Amino acid sequence: MAIHIHDTLAGKKVALEPIAPGRIGFYACGPTVYDMSHVGHARSYIVWDVVVRHLRARGLTVKYVRNFTDVDDKIIKRANERGEDPVALAARFADEYLADMDALGNLRPEAAPRVSEHIPQIVTLIERLVEREFAYAPGNGDVYYAVRRFPDYGRLSRRNLDDLQAGARVDPGEAKRDPLDFALWKGAKPGEPAWDSPWGKGRPGWHIECSAMTLEHLGAPFDLHGGGKDLVFPHHTNEIAQSVGAVGDGVHAETFARHWMHHGFVEIDDEKMSKSLGNFFTIRDVLARHDAEGLRLFLLGTHYRNDFNFSDALLAEAERRLAYLYETLEKADRIGAGAEPAAEAPFAGEARAALDDDFNTPRVLGILADVFTEANALCDAKGKKSPADRARLAAFARDARAVAGLLGLLSRAPAEALRALRDRAALRRGVDGAEVERRIVERAQARKDKDFARSDAIRDALLAQGVVLMDGPQGTSWKVE
RNA sequence: GGCACCGUCGCCAAGUGGUAAGGCCCGGGUCUGCAAAAUCCGUAUUCGGCGGUUCGAAUCCGCCCGGUGCCUCCA
Numbered sequence: 359m360a361i362h363i364h365d366t367l368a369g370k371k372v373a374l375e376p377i378a379p380g381r382i383g384f385y386a387c388g389p390t391v392y393d394m395s396h397v398g399h400a401r402s403y404i405v406w407d408v409v410v411r412h413l414r415a416r417g418l419t420v421k422y423v424r425n426f427t428d429v430d431d432k433i434i435k436r437a438n439e440r441g442e443d444p445v446a447l448a449a450r451f452a453d454e455y456l457a458d459m460d461a462l463g464n465l466r467p468e469a470a471p472r473v474s475e476h477i478p479q480i481v482t483l484i485e486r487l488v489e490r491e492f493a494y495a496p497g498n499g500d501v502y503y504a505v506r507r508f509p510d511y512g513r514l515s516r517r518n519l520d521d522l523q524a525g526a527r528v529d530p531g532e533a534k535r536d537p538l539d540f541a542l543w544k545g546a547k548p549g550e551p552a553w554d555s556p557w558g559k560g561r562p563g564w565h566i567e568c569s570a571m572t573l574e575h576l577g578a579p580f581d582l583h584g585g586g587k588d589l590v591f592p593h594h595t596n597e598i599a600q601s602v603g604a605v606g607d608g609v610h611a612e613t614f615a616r617h618w619m620h621h622g623f624v625e626i627d628d629e630k631m632s633k634s635l636g637n638f639f640t641i642r643d644v645l646a647r648h649d650a651e652g653l654r655l656f657l658l659g660t661h662y663r664n665d666f667n668f669s670d671a672l673l674a675e676a677e678r679r680l681a682y683l684y685e686t687l688e689k690a691d692r693i694g695a696g697a698e699p700a701a702e703a704p705f706a707g708e709a710r711a712a713l714d715d716d717f718n719t720p721r722v723l724g725i726l727a728d729v730f731t732e733a734n735a736l737c738d739a740k741g742k743k744s745p746a747d748r749a750r751l752a753a754f755a756r757d758a759r760a761v762a763g764l765l766g767l768l769s770r771a772p773a774e775a776l777r778a779l780r781d782r783a784a785l786r787r788g789v790d791g792a793e794v795e796r797r798i799v800e801r802a803q804a805r806k807d808k809d810f811a812r813s814d815a816i817r818d819a820l821l822a823q824g825v826v827l828m829d830g831p832q833g834t835s836w837k838v839e
Numbered sequence: 840g841g842c843a844c845c846g847u848c849g850c851c852a853a854g855u856g857g858u859a860a861g862g863c864c865c866g867g868g869u870c871u872g873c874a875a876a877a878u879c880c881g882u883a884u885u886c887g888g889c890g891g892u893u894c895g896a897a898u899c900c901g902c903c904c905g906g907u908g909c910c911u912c913c914a
Contacts, residue, residue: 516843632912664852675850
């Protein structure tokens with residue numbers, strides 16, 4: 359019954375036991391907003407969305423914090439290229455990101471802090487690190503973290519300082535005592551946004567913002583910190599070092615975030631999708647052609663810790679699968695209408711148990727597959743439905759929605775969703791819906807005249823365009839493959 | 840080079856000691872004017888390879904082969 363998660367810090371599955379009973383403080387590393395978000399980001403935040411939904415469904419009060427990194431080298435670089443103010447550019451892409459999150463159906467976090475709004479907290483944190491001698495200011499405007507001061511350094515990423523030593527490097531102009539030390543504060547350079555500090559004008563280093571924002575919004579220690587697995591080192595490793603040095607016991611990683619979750623990458627042709635490789639699809643572009651729930655279903659078909667190979671064909675398959683789920687729901691709704699729903703079916707409990715086990719969404723989809731098949735069989739069975747059957751179908755529809763809701767799926771009215779799905783597919787195939795409707799009318803007349811040759815010719819012609827006709831008691835409906 | 844991860848049916852993908860979920864595809868049946876949809880039946884004695892531990896391993900250990908990631912910005 360207890361919820362278990364794979365904790366990167368522990369290196370294994372552990373029970374999630376809230377620090378304060380019934381409450382979970384959860385921090386998800388947000389995006390660096392210098393461009394449109396891509397499918398990799400979509401997966402990341404859909405995963406965290408499911409985590410939050412399920413924890414809440416289990417009765418926990420979750421405070422979900424998801425930051426924006428809006429002060430950063432890449433943002434400055436991009437802004438300078440475009441002759442735009444870095445903070446304004448970041449704000450614009452933050453808005454785009456939020457629009458994408460809404461479009462994906464992700465719950466909004468309780469707090470969405472930005473680096474640019476937490477400079478005083480960051481400065482205070484760095485001051486404390488200097489006081490406690492975890493950091494030093496060599497006088498060049500920079501402040502560095504002294505990695506050797508923190509005995510637990512590298513535990514999260516399972517690295518020791520000696521292994522890291524080999525690959526370490528120091529950029530010209532830096533004044534590190536140890537090559538592995540990293541910047542907490544960077545002295546201002548021309549053309550960069552800068553804030554006042556005890557060390558002169560400058561801006562925060564990459565990792566310190568998350569320390570400051572978690573402490574501001576969740577305090578330390580807090581329960582759960584999440585991010586992509588690419589953040590384990592150096593970002594989260596350094597975040598632990600800073601936070602434990604400033605507000606923890608100075609020794610143990612647990613005195614910052616208790617548990618850490620990391621998800622796998624989205625890949626294209628088995629290579630990591632990333633801005634730097636240029637092999638990415640933006641969320642905006644994908645949702646122009648595909649259904650958001652279809653994308654969720656597709657993404658959640660793989661466990662969050664595994665890498666995920668993205669492909670258009672597989673996404674389309676997931677959308678057809680989503681259409682099947684909605685078609686089934688529509689039938690069950692119709693037949694079960696007015697019936698008093700039966701008690702909760704066992705599958706709902708099984709699905710929740712699967713999520714308890716490190717958020718096993720593929721297993722949930724497997725469980726749903728079985729009950730949808732059963733429901734369909736019941737809907738299509740010949741003869742009048744008994745009150746018990748109708749009660750079962752009503753319960754199925756209710757419970758299926760509840761389970762799917764944990765994944766952010768099946769949230770729409772079936773008819774509306776099916777229309778949206780068909781429109782998207784028609785758009786992709788270049789199918790004209792009005793023309794299809796006209797052909798269906800023609801074919802209906804042909805069938806009435808028993809002119810099956812003509813009727814079949816029309817159907818075959820439509821099929822060649824990807825339009826599938828389905829003759830039923832209420833007439834002919836169609837969909838696009 | 841260091842540190843991790845991954846390799847399960849044609850494709851996607853669960854399963855981490857007790858004898859291989861599920862989806863797509865495919866073959867056959869029911870339904871249908873014929874189809875489609877839906878449904879039923881069938882489809883991996885086997886989990887990259889070779890050894891080992893064990894009463895028992897896809898699951899643990901070792902070696903090998905293949906792939907990826909992190910070590911520099913990244914969800």
